[in-house]
Structures are given as C-alpha cells and as structure tokens.
Amino acid sequence: MIKTPYLLFLGDAPDQLAAKVAQGIRDWRPDNAVGQLRLPGCGADVRLPDMTLEEARAAGAETLVIGVANRGGEISQKWKAVLLEAMDLGFDLASGLHNLLRDEADLVEKARETGRALHDVRIPSVKYPIANGEPRSGKRCLAVGTDCSVGKMYTSLAVDMEMKKRGLKSSFRATGQTGILITGEGVPLDAVVADFMAGAVEWLTPPADEDHWDHIEGQGSLFHISYSGVTMALIHGGAPDALILSHEPTRKHMRGLPGYDVPTLEALRDLVLPIARIANPAVKVVGISVNTAGLGEEEALSYLAEVEARMGLPAVDPFRQGAARLADALEAL
Amino acid sequence: MIKTPYLLFLGDAPDQLAAKVAQGIRDWRPDNAVGQLRLPGCGADVRLPDMTLEEARAAGAETLVIGVANRGGEISQKWKAVLLEAMDLGFDLASGLHNLLRDEADLVEKARETGRALHDVRIPSVKYPIANGEPRSGKRCLAVGTDCSVGKMYTSLAVDMEMKKRGLKSSFRATGQTGILITGEGVPLDAVVADFMAGAVEWLTPPADEDHWDHIEGQGSLFHISYSGVTMALIHGGAPDALILSHEPTRKHMRGLPGYDVPTLEALRDLVLPIARIANPAVKVVGISVNTAGLGEEEALSYLAEVEARMGLPAVDPFRQGAARLADALEAL
Numbered sequence: 103m104i105k106t107p108y109l110l111f112l113g114d115a116p117d118q119l120a121a122k123v124a125q126g127i128r129d130w131r132p133d134n135a136v137g138q139l140r141l142p143g144c145g146a147d148v149r150l151p152d153m154t155l156e157e158a159r160a161a162g163a164e165t166l167v168i169g170v171a172n173r174g175g176e177i178s179q180k181w182k183a184v185l186l187e188a189m190d191l192g193f194d195l196a197s198g199l200h201n202l203l204r205d206e207a208d209l210v211e212k213a214r215e216t217g218r219a220l221h222d223v224r225i226p227s228v229k230y231p232i233a234n235g236e237p238r239s240g241k242r243c244l245a246v247g248t249d250c251s252v253g254k255m256y257t258s259l260a261v262d263m264e265m266k267k268r269g270l271k272s273s274f275r276a277t278g279q280t281g282i283l284i285t286g287e288g289v290p291l292d293a294v295v296a297d298f299m300a301g302a303v304e305w306l307t308p309p310a311d312e313d314h315w316d317h318i319e320g321q322g323s324l325f326h327i328s329y330s331g332v333t334m335a336l337i338h339g340g341a342p343d344a345l346i347l348s349h350e351p352t353r354k355h356m357r358g359l360p361g362y363d364v365p366t367l368e369a370l371r372d373l374v375l376p377i378a379r380i381a382n383p384a385v386k387v388v389g390i391s392v393n394t395a396g397l398g399e400e401e402a403l404s405y406l407a408e409v410e411a412r413m414g415l416p417a418v419d420p421f422r423q424g425a426a427r428l429a430d431a432l433e434a435l
Numbered sequence: 436m437i438k439t440p441y442l443l444f445l446g447d448a449p450d451q452l453a454a455k456v457a458q459g460i461r462d463w464r465p466d467n468a469v470g471q472l473r474l475p476g477c478g479a480d481v482r483l484p485d486m487t488l489e490e491a492r493a494a495g496a497e498t499l500v501i502g503v504a505n506r507g508g509e510i511s512q513k514w515k516a517v518l519l520e521a522m523d524l525g526f527d528l529a530s531g532l533h534n535l536l537r538d539e540a541d542l543v544e545k546a547r548e549t550g551r552a553l554h555d556v557r558i559p560s561v562k563y564p565i566a567n568g569e570p571r572s573g574k575r576c577l578a579v580g581t582d583c584s585v586g587k588m589y590t591s592l593a594v595d596m597e598m599k600k601r602g603l604k605s606s607f608r609a610t611g612q613t614g615i616l617i618t619g620e621g622v623p624l625d626a627v628v629a630d631f632m633a634g635a636v637e638w639l640t641p642p643a644d645e646d647h648w649d650h651i652e653g654q655g656s657l658f659h660i661s662y663s664g665v666t667m668a669l670i671h672g673g674a675p676d677a678l679i680l681s682h683e684p685t686r687k688h689m690r691g692l693p694g695y696d697v698p699t700l701e702a703l704r705d706l707v708l709p710i711a712r713i714a715n716p717a718v719k720v721v722g723i724s725v726n727t728a729g730l731g732e733e734e735a736l737s738y739l740a741e742v743e744a745r746m747g748l749p750a751v752d753p754f755r756q757g758a759a760r761l762a763d764a765l766e767a768l
Contacts, residue, residue: 234692293630294629295628296629296668297661299629300660300664324667324710324713327566327714328567328630328634328671329630329633331632331633331664331666331668333664334667335629341660359568373709376705377657380663
C-alpha cells in the first residue's frame, strides 16, 4: 500500500499525454494529490498547485509519484536529483515505469539510508495464494472488452465514483499500474506468475458487506490471444455478479494483431457468460460501455441508441454521459 | 535443454508412486535413461539397470535427474553426498522439486567449481515473447480436460508415440515439470509471468513442416477456476488444429474445489470450440480420451462405447487401449 497523499512528479513531460498517470490520479482521486512538481521545459499541467518538495511535505505529502511516462520507460538522469532529495525530505517514491526504481543503485542506497520505501507498481509485492473458488459475501462487477484498451478502467472508475456519490458502498479494485497509482493499492496482474493469477484476484476482492460493490479493473480481452489468459483469471478469480461489456466501435482490428477482427458485442456476451457462470452461476450482463471518442456527438448518440436497442441493455459512453445508468443497473440487480 | 541420456536418481523413495517422474521417463523416453541409482531403503524400482555414478558415466550418462518426489519437495540431506559427487564426476543435475537446486549453497558452489549445470525445471530459463498470433506452418494438437489431472499428458505422450511408430513427424511439447524432465525440454507454463504465457506457448510450438504434429501438453481446465487462465493461454498460444477432450468419469467434484461439479464432455466441447476458433478458425475436436483407471474392464468398455455413441467421436482410454484411434483421427484431418 502506497502512502497518500502524493506529490505528482511530471518531470520534463513533453506533452499532456505523457502525464496520463498523473492526470488519472487528478481525475479520479483528487484527494490523493496535494500538488504537482514540474521541471523546466515540462509541457504537461494537471491543474494542481505547483509545489516544491518542501512545500508539498509541509502540505502533508507522503509519496512522490512519477506520474509521467517517457520514451522507453526510463528513469531519466535529469530526474535523479529530485528523487534523491525527495527521500532526504521524507518522501517515499512510487513508479509504474518499465525500468525499476529498485534497479537504480543510487536510489536504493538513498532509500536504505533514509528508511524510505521504493514502490515499483509493475512488480507484485505480495505472495498471492492459489485461488480456492469459495463464494464470498459482497457484490462484484467486472468490465470485459471486445479488445484491449477500450475503456474498461475508465468505466469501472466512473461507476465507482457514481456509486460513492450516491452514498453506496463501493471500491475500485486496481489490476494495472495506472489503477494502482490512482488508488495506492492493487495487484499488477500482468506480472503475476500464471498459477497465482486467479488467487491474486480473489485476494484483491475479499469478502465484504452484502451491499458493497467491488469494481474490478479489467485487463486484456477473451478475444485477444496475447492476453486472454489474464482476462480468464480475472473472470474466474473475481467471480463477478455483474459484467459490463466494453467496446470501441472504430477499431479496425484487434490491438497489435492485424490479422484478427474485433468481435461483436453479441459474440463477447455469448462467450463471456458461460465462462463467468462457472465461477458465479448468477452472473448477469448489466450494461454496455462504449468509448465513442472516435465519433462525433450525433454519430455517438445514434450508435449508442442502436446498440441499446439491439442488445436490450443500457449502452452509454461514461466519458460523454457519465455512468449513472450503469450504476442504476447495478443497484437494480 | 537438459543433456541426455540420464541416470535416474530414485534416492530413498518410500514407494513406486514417489518415483513417478522416473517412471514417466522410463515409460516414454527409455532411450533417455541408461540406469537407475537407488539409496539403501529405496522402495521404488523402474526396471532399469542399477548403476553407480561411475558406471553410469561410463555408459554415457550426462545428467543425474532427481526422479523422485518426497514430502514437501525438499532436497534431502541424505541425497547431498550423491549430488555433489555426481558433479565431480561430470554430471549436470536436473530437478522438478519445489525446493530449488539453485537455493542450496553447497550445490551452487560445486556447480561453479566443476562447471556443471543445475536445471530447476519449475523455473523458466527463457525470456519469452508476447504472443503475436501469427499463423504458423505445421499441425498442433492439444488435450483439454473437464478437470485437472485427468490424463492429458499421458494422452499426448501416447499419441506422439503412436505417430512416431507409424513413421509420422511428431513432437511432444512439454508444459509441466514431469513432461520437461521426460523430454529434456519445454516450458514450465504455470511459473511463467501472466503477460508472457501465450507467447511462451507460441515459442514452444514454432513453425514446422506442414505434415508435422506438435502434441502440446495440456494444463489445468477451462472449468477449473484456479488454473483456467493457464489453459486459456495454451489454447490461444498453441492455436491448435485439433483438440482431444480428456475426462475422468469417477471424479466427484473438481480437483481441490469441493463446491464445483465436473462438467460433461458436451459442456467442455461447447465451451472450448468458440474459444479455440479465435486463434484457429479451422480447429476440430477429433476424439476423446477417458482415464478409466477407476472402472473395471467391462464397465470401462461400456462407458467408452456410450461416450463414443453420444459424442460421435472416437473415445478411448489410451492406457488400456493405446492411442491408435486418436492417431487415426489426426491422420484423417
């Protein structure tokens, strides 16, 4: 578990897109961040107060989060002075970069000296159990996609936020690096050893109050041959009560797989339900989330109406329209 | 890749069952073993010549394989003298035990001194790629089970042996520790990191002659919630042309999961086919292998006849009847 609140380190991010981890924290857990720290030439701004390390410590910040992705996932030498000073001032460090904090000798030495923690959120820090498949109390919702990167995390965060607004018991359960940095905890599922994947998801979604909803961050797709095993473990470890189907209608082929067509929402529904029933016979598909970023407003609304009529389920773009109708569907379950 | 031939170390195995790895090597790759080495009190015998380390070296043995499982998977102190002497005499060591050769300081020191290799076959030794899903030449067959441990490995080894006997091009592709020790190579799939599972299976089953068959060792079951993600990666990474359904008719519930019923062969067929078609639209179920060890001869034969009529596919117990009819079905494809 990463200590909050954070100071978000944007470094010398060339543009806003490079700061998407920081933006995610800002959008979904604004209380987790007291400010941003930018180096000269930084082209990103997540609209938080600019702070020095000292100012952020005075404002209560506990962890400096590297909220930026750079070419090759490296820990830039330009950043090192800030990271070292941060530990001297009492910050832990957290990063989702490919290159690990723990592989940088100077950072490791400083962390040892100062007693600070280095959190590499791509690497599991827990010895997960083998899944035991025992039913547990509480409700679980999982977003499953026709493809990878179609908005599953966004959907789950939006539904979680909507349920919290309504005063309902709700948690977002992160299974990837961005989600883990946003919430400060979770399982980096794609880095877990095969035999323990489903057990890691059970561990992440423990028994809870009967009226509590876990919104489990999806990964991959049953139709994406590179990562379908991870999706399978999420479905069987999560044993969801509710599924939300996620789709991106303008994609020409499966992400990174030019020879593979994106399936229809019907094909996804027909494949996922028998799989999900193995772990939870009562599972229902409750709604559809569509990432319509590639469509104009009118086109998006008519596409959503068509999907809704065709599938007989609420179909929304949570970014354009909010997640209220998806939360309604979960409440009605 | 583990150097063959082997000397099989049975240690102080209390009974025959404890030597099942050695027995597997003896049954399926007799040319891979020159003899067995037993300590006083050993209750197992795989019917190979008893040899000292020196005799086995003289007979050409390159690797001492720990062909025995003991309580807790430990590397017994009683064994250490033999293992150390073996390296002095020029043997590599190979083990599938939970406790690793590489974690024993005295073995590591001796291996360094003598330049010998320590093979812990539970641990991946290759940096596997992410699966790319590109079609490749050659044919692939995968056994999928209604549950774990229903005879998938045995089935694939038996079909491979039958095809080799007929002079056909055929390889058994090991994905678990016993299979890897039997053949000297393979992928310990349950220990591979999630993102690379399907890529490891692609790596294991590369492009081959169009009339060559890979028989991929199955793992887990789509219906076993603890390991279904591993099975999924095998199906999508292996992209099999042919599937053999494997079943054990006397099992009361899924292995280790008292709350889960074993599915029917029809349910397995109906779930696996749409999943397998994602990676290989031409995939066919070609036959059924049933482990009838729990049935008497007459009962077994009548059960197999009933399954064959019901499913419209050859149904055999490869242990009782050999795998000829399954090989016929593959040849006919």
